[in-house]
Amino acid sequence: MKVFILLLTLLSFIFAENYTFLVQPYSKEVELEAKIIAEIATASLHSKIKLFIPQISEMEEKVYSKYFTLSPKCEDANFVFINKNIEEESLCDNASRLFFTNNYRKLLANDKYFGALFWNKSRPNIVFSKKRLEAKAIILPKTFEQFIEIF
Amino acid sequence: MKIIVLLGLLGSLLFSDSLDALLQEYKSTSDNSLRTVNEKMGHVMIYSQKEIRLMHYTKLNDILKELPLFNINTNQIGLTNYSLTGSKTTTSGFFRFFINDHEISSGYDQSTSLSWGDLPLDFVDHVEIYYGESSFSFGNETGIYFVRIYTKSALKENSSEINSWITSTGANSQSFTNSASFENGWSYLMFFNQEEVKKTTIHNGQKLNSNGIKHYMYVDVGNDTTKVNVGYTDVSKNNYTGLSFDAMPTSGESLSTDFFINYTHYFLDDKSLKANLSVDANNRSYDETNVQGIAIAPLITFSQFGPSGPNRYSEDLRFIKTNAYLSKSFDVENNSFITAINIKNKTYDVQNRESDTNSNIGRFSPFDEETISSLLLQDSYKLRDDLILVANTKLDYYDRNAYLKDNSETLLRVGAIYTPTENWGFKSFYTQTKLAPSFYNIDYTNKNTLKLKSQEYRFYTLEGVYTQGDSKFGITYDHVNIDDFIYLTPIGFINVDHTISTEGLIFDYEYSFTDRDKIHLNYFTSTLSESVTNSTKGGYIKYMGGYQKFDYFTSLIYRNGYDYLGLSIPDSFDMSLGIAYHFTKDLSCSIKANNIFDRSTKSLYFTNLGMNFFALDDNERSVTFSFRWVF
Numbered sequence: 001m002k003v004f005i006l007l008l009t010l011l012s013f014i015f016a017e018n019y020t021f022l023v024q025p026y027s028k029e030v031e032l033e034a035k036i037i038a039e040i041a042t043a044s045l046h047s048k049i050k051l052f053i054p055q056i057s058e059m060e061e062k063v064y065s066k067y068f069t070l071s072p073k074c075e076d077a078n079f080v081f082i083n084k085n086i087e088e089e090s091l092c093d094n095a096s097r098l099f100f101t102n103n104y105r106k107l108l109a110n111d112k113y114f115g116a117l118f119w120n121k122s123r124p125n126i127v128f129s130k131k132r133l134e135a136k137a138i139i140l141p142k143t144f145e146q147f148i149e150i151f
Numbered sequence: 152m153k154i155i156v157l158l159g160l161l162g163s164l165l166f167s168d169s170l171d172a173l174l175q176e177y178k179s180t181s182d183n184s185l186r187t188v189n190e191k192m193g194h195v196m197i198y199s200q201k202e203i204r205l206m207h208y209t210k211l212n213d214i215l216k217e218l219p220l221f222n223i224n225t226n227q228i229g230l231t232n233y234s235l236t237g238s239k240t241t242t243s244g245f246f247r248f249f250i251n252d253h254e255i256s257s258g259y260d261q262s263t264s265l266s267w268g269d270l271p272l273d274f275v276d277h278v279e280i281y282y283g284e285s286s287f288s289f290g291n292e293t294g295i296y297f298v299r300i301y302t303k304s305a306l307k308e309n310s311s312e313i314n315s316w317i318t319s320t321g322a323n324s325q326s327f328t329n330s331a332s333f334e335n336g337w338s339y340l341m342f343f344n345q346e347e348v349k350k351t352t353i354h355n356g357q358k359l360n361s362n363g364i365k366h367y368m369y370v371d372v373g374n375d376t377t378k379v380n381v382g383y384t385d386v387s388k389n390n391y392t393g394l395s396f397d398a399m400p401t402s403g404e405s406l407s408t409d410f411f412i413n414y415t416h417y418f419l420d421d422k423s424l425k426a427n428l429s430v431d432a433n434n435r436s437y438d439e440t441n442v443q444g445i446a447i448a449p450l451i452t453f454s455q456f457g458p459s460g461p462n463r464y465s466e467d468l469r470f471i472k473t474n475a476y477l478s479k480s481f482d483v484e485n486n487s488f489i490t491a492i493n494i495k496n497k498t499y500d501v502q503n504r505e506s507d508t509n510s511n512i513g514r515f516s517p518f519d520e521e522t523i524s525s526l527l528l529q530d531s532y533k534l535r536d537d538l539i540l541v542a543n544t545k546l547d548y549y550d551r552n553a554y555l556k557d558n559s560e561t562l563l564r565v566g567a568i569y570t571p572t573e574n575w576g577f578k579s580f581y582t583q584t585k586l587a588p589s590f591y592n593i594d595y596t597n598k599n600t601l602k603l604k605s606q607e608y609r610f611y612t613l614e615g616v617y618t619q620g621d622s623k624f625g626i627t628y629d630h631v632n633i634d635d636f637i638y639l640t641p642i643g644f645i646n647v648d649h650t651i652s653t654e655g656l657i658f659d660y661e662y663s664f665t666d667r668d669k670i671h672l673n674y675f676t677s678t679l680s681e682s683v684t685n686s687t688k689g690g691y692i693k694y695m696g697g698y699q700k701f702d703y704f705t706s707l708i709y710r711n712g713y714d715y716l717g718l719s720i721p722d723s724f725d726m727s728l729g730i731a732y733h734f735t736k737d738l739s740c741s742i743k744a745n746n747i748f749d750r751s752t753k754s755l756y757f758t759n760l761g762m763n764f765f766a767l768d769d770n771e772r773s774v775t776f777s778f779r780w781v782f
Contacts, residue, residue, distance in 0.1 A: 119304075
């Protein structure tokens with residue numbers, strides 16, 4: 001998976017060109033978000049990833065399906081990425097799946113989430129909770145250490 | 152070049168963490184600010200967050216003064232004013248400015264100059280400028296140039312920021328921005344700014360100035376489906392040449408306060424139903440004293456000794472704008488439809504208007520209320536994967552009080568976007584739009600013109616773009632015919648009785664050496680069927696780049712000279728050069744030299760109701776020192 005993402009990134013640079021007109025909906029930011037989530041999910045789970053995104057948009061579905069098997073239901077997924085404001089109660093329990101958020105305050109407040117991809121000072125950031133990683137017995141690669149916070 | 156970049160990237164990917172590289176690319180992509188572009192709206196120029204930061208643009212005019220087929224001048228009141236190529240207008244009704252969803256032009260004269268002109272960019276993420284749109288997509292008032300200003304996103308900032316600059320002329324600005332997002336999905340961004348304006352010119356041995364002070368406040372609160380924007384600004388400043396017969400007022404001051412609240416809500420899962428409500432309140436005061444008389448068009452009298460006007464004049468006006476908008480977008484097979492309704496009510500109230508001879512002048516015209524109801528429909532049809540046809544129409548119904556008759560106007564636009572290969576793209580539009588007279592136009596109508604009519608613009612445009620690797624080359628052609636152009640003579644507005652036509656050609660080339668280094672060249676030339684009172688040719692060359700903790704940037708903006716009634720206005724070469732140093736990712740400072748050759752553009756002014764003309768520089772030579780701290 002990691003090699004696949006690396007190759008896709010490389011190819012995108014080889015053919016990097018200015019656009020003429022952006023007639024199709026602009027998906028490059030969603031594309032990069034999907035690549036980052038794919039990196040994180042691949043490093044966190046050793047089984048085949050089934051991703052669930054609540055209230056997934058048409059564009060997200062199109063882009064994320066290039067990197068993941070998407071699950072239409074939370075119950076069938078083993079990785080849940082919550083990137084919208086939804087009713088938490090509507091989600092399935094967290095016993096057998098990993099929850100990731102795009103909201104740092106949500107990560108701090110709710111120990112259901114083991115990490116977050118969020119923006120701060122105009123820069124994207126990734127944070128994992130050390131205690132929650134340990135509780136879920138997730139061992140991340142050494143290169144991820146810079147993203148782990150002690151809480 | 153590409154091979155070197157590729158090798159560098161390969162190395163970076165092999166020897167560093169790919170997640171870090173992805174985060175960097177995510178930021179870089181976000182800074183390109185392409186998520187809001189709508190190619191169907193016209194010919195677009197984008198000033199991305201990356202470009203705003205690298206070029207150290209601090210105010211909106213830093214961007215606008217580069218635009219092709221566009222001139223920036225200083226008007227009699229000392230305000231920045233925008234004009235179409237070859238002409239100089241006193242107020243600019245045909246440029247529409249938006250902060251996010253909200254249109255910010257004055258309810259009085261449709262101009263942004265007094266309240267929102269030259270906005271600070273410290274809270275702005277990116278700016279899109281559309282040429283050739285006619286407000287079809289927004290249901291708002293009509294125009295030719297649409298400047299869409301997108302503010303920074305609270306979700307991406309989540310921080311506080313202080314920006315400040317000071318120039319060698321003494322002008323200075325301080326900004327504070329604060330934003331946060333919460334667990335429940337809501338977020339806010341607040342922005343406060345104070346700017347001290349210093350602009351002084353010597354004319355006939357007398358100092359003219361438009362010195363003053365401006366305050367801005369902006370608050371954006373929202374979540375996935377709801378957005379509330381609140382804006383406030385106040386400006387108090389001196390009158391520059393003012394409206395005095397001899398263009399040298401004894402004293403005078405302009406004051407303006409503007410407040411708006413804008414509420415947007417998206418319904419349905421796909422957010423395809425959008426409702427928007429807004430209210431604007433604007434108070435403006437003006438006073439001037441001059442022994443030779445003041446040229447207030449409705450108060451000018453003619454006698455055997457020539458024209459005369461009041462020696463002291465003051466007014467205090469209030470304008471309220473209320474707007475409601477509802478749109479629905481939907482797809483049917485290869486068609487993408489947008490349909491919308493918009494209702495706007497504008498009122499104009501004279502709180503006080505007096506002169507030295509009349510303490511209760513009151514209204515110049517009984518026209519003080521207007522309701523515009525609009526219905527619009529747009530279809531973009533995907534004929535083939537590489538060809539999209541766009542057609543839209545808008546019906547405006549004007550309900551006016553007083554002698555102006557109610558009328559309806561139909562606006563239409565058709566166009567095509569053709570992208571036969573990845574390297575080639577073509578775009579063409581034909582637009583027919585009308586610009587109705589404003590309260591200001593009616594107040595200052597020439598007494599011999601009984602009823603001002605709407606101006607009608609008919610124009611077609613063609614754009615071709617070729618990209619290869621990191622290069623992009625574009626040519627845009629336009630042909631514009633204007634009927635009933637509303638023109639300000641020294642004794643009031645008239646409809647010009649013949650068709651005015653203009654043609655223009657824009658060449659644009661940009662090359663990105665790396666993600667951080669870029670060169671951009673632009674040249675335009677145009678013709679105008681009338682005698683020109685402004686530049687008709689121009690261009691710029693700019694370079695922005697960076698090395699380690701340094702950014703460096705330079706630009707040279709050219710506008711051609713012209714002759715007008717014996718005045719010879721020379722070519723303008725406005726060159727700026729600057730360097731910035733980043734102490735950390737969050738703390739930087741920069742120094743920039745402005746108008747290095749002291750060859751600014753000039754604006755024309757007149758005395759004695761157009762008997763004599765003179766020209767003054769729009770910008771001074773100066774040095775700006777600025778700093779930015781994010782925490």
